[in-house]
Amino acid sequence: MVTSDTALPSWNNCASHTAIIEFVQRVTSDGGADYVPPARRIAVFDNDGTLWCEQPAYAQLMFIIDRVRELVRDRPELARQPVVEHLRSGDLAGALNHGVTAVTDVLLQSHAGLTAEEFADDARAWLLSARHPERSVAFGDLVYLPMLELLDFLRANGFRVFVVTGGGVEFVRATSEEVYGIPPDDVIGSSVGLTFERREGRVELVRQPVLRGSPNEGEPKALNIQAHIGRRPILAAGNSSGDQEMLEYVQSGMLPSLCLLVDHDDAEREYRYAGRAITNPDAEPVLNVAARSDWTVVSMKNDWARIFSDQQGMQ
């Protein structure tokens, strides 16, 4: 077992650190009033902005942009669509001026027709090779080290850890095992529709340019946790309004619970911004919700001694 003395070395001695250690001790103390059996120790983590960096744009969006560039090389007429031209040139703000739906359409079209296995191979190859636009490191190196330590600490204490992402489930799964130690089936996310096709005697599941269900943000996060896991988690971590309902759901279970909200307040070592929901940009600021809900806010600036594995500590 990882003890509280050695766990979480990249965390400063602070209130959120204490809250985590105390919570895990409470629910694992056999015979204690708040003991939770291992089968019920389920933790759910948002991905973008909670486990890894989501600025200046989601990794998946960068992946799509690279794919759009490839597609335009083969079919230059595609670039006649203004939204495609903006994406191809990396002008996200310009692309979004055409509306979220127009961007989403390109996103859904960009990998339609690939089999599930072809897409997984593509996503994996991209994630292992692509570099962050503002830092000369691979996207996989922009995982928050304190969060990796937290995942390990929880698992060492009998927790099962799931990723619950607003991003595409197949994209995050492509490297979840090596980046987070989380197998693909423990990733819940937004999905595209697939069709069952027989091609030369083989069954292939082929990506369609449509979402399967709603994007996994807001209420759907709670609903999809139930659909996939079948039990209410006791720990949840998020960073945006899109995580609010998931945290409310976890907090209002009958078992003890801990809700963590990552605050991006470190302009120097990461980025400074308020975590918003894509599907509900006008939601109440999530830090306000956290304050009145008694969630544990994790200040990246004050609580984390290191953020990425390639940075020096700032103590």
Place this chain on the structure above:
Amino acid sequence: MVTSDTALPSWNNCASHTAIIEFVQRVTSDGGADYVPPARRIAVFDNDGTLWCEQPAYAQLMFIIDRVRELVRDRPELARQPVVEHLRSGDLAGALNHGVTAVTDVLLQSHAGLTAEEFADDARAWLLSARHPERSVAFGDLVYLPMLELLDFLRANGFRVFVVTGGGVEFVRATSEEVYGIPPDDVIGSSVGLTFERREGRVELVRQPVLRGSPNEGEPKALNIQAHIGRRPILAAGNSSGDQEMLEYVQSGMLPSLCLLVDHDDAEREYRYAGRAITNPDAEPVLNVAARSDWTVVSMKNDWARIFSDQQGMQ
């Protein structure tokens, strides 16, 4: 590790037994041409008729009938619907004369309004107490012993084992851990819609009288495996036409695979019948498909020395 000498004691020495042992040896022989790393050793099992008895009716249907009886006690006017009256009196054939849709509607209505957690508690209590109508044992005792041994044998050899049921996922999950050693999140099945509701400050997920997506039979089994697990399994077991597409999908992957089809040919110790698909009753008989697809047919009569744990061996 469970060795092939001690594993599967309830299986006779027969072709299906040999096929299983040889397949597991092939894919676990490190350095061999057919070696499959543990992360890819995924096995999927249909539930009704593959892991436990589904005759004279699905356990879940018996559960619903008991629920309908309760509902009618509180609201006698419900019994004026002929399909409800047939169900209440246990006359399944009569109920089905009103069409599958009419029966499904009652099924969906019967637990609407319960929270996900209330439903799980109800299903669990029923499964632990209800008795099979033709055998004086609990439903949980009508699990096939040779299949339990197979699940253990696979897990001992690094496989992850999932249930992929046409039945309701929440129903099967209610006891999957204690009956099969399979945690709730490793059960994939048909789902009902849920709504996210705030009740007195708590978030509850509430069952609606509608299916979420298609019933998990036929092509949806393959599509839902991809949606949930994200990887193509290498071993699949089924017993009906509703499992055909799942087995085809598994068989046509790039890795070595084994497809098992349980043949209910033992009228004396279990039941003798052809496994059909509910959603496609006119499908080609699945034993014909098995023969031309080179699937491994498991004869309950000839291959299994014992079927249930309360029976004597028949060697």
